[in-house]
Amino acid sequence: MAWIYLTAAGLLEVAWAYAMKQSAGFTRPGPTAIMAVTMAGSFGLLALALRTLPLGTAYTIWTGIGAVGAFLVGITVLGEEVGALRLAAAALIVSGLVLMKLSSAH
Numbered sequence: 001m002a003w004i005y006l007t008a009a010g011l012l013e014v015a016w017a018y019a020m021k022q023s024a025g026f027t028r029p030g031p032t033a034i035m036a037v038t039m040a041g042s043f044g045l046l047a048l049a050l051r052t053l054p055l056g057t058a059y060t061i062w063t064g065i066g067a068v069g070a071f072l073v074g075i076t077v078l079g080e081e082v083g084a085l086r087l088a089a090a091a092l093i094v095s096g097l098v099l100m101k102l103s104s105a106h
Contacts, residue, residue: 002052009045010065012038017070021078057104064097 019035026032042062049058071090074080 002049002058005045006049006053006058006061007065009042009049010062011069012042012045013062013066014069014073016042017066018073018077054104057100060100061097064093064100068093068097 016035016038019031019038022028022031023035024031046058046062049062068090071086075082
């Protein structure tokens with residue numbers, strides 16, 4: 001169950017990062033509220049995952065899901081630049097996440 005919590009926490013991290021971008025520096029109340037709620041949910045689910053998973057593993061995977069997810073949202077939703085080096089960097093992050101998961105005894 002901890003891995004489900006952790007995955008959901010990572011996806012909520014992507015949601016709050018996107019909402020933060022849409023909040024225009026916290027000047028738009030709707031996206032700011034969405035950001036606050038999804039941030040709280042992300043931290044809460046991470047806390048539940050940390051009851052079982054090691055800190056290093058959980059935090060690395062949580063931030064990795066958020067980083068790669070925000071990168072993908074930036075490209076697909078916000079029209080950000082797609083370049084070979086950016087894609088390679090994201091692939092390296094994903095490979096690190098896979099290795100971190102495989103190295104975990106949980």
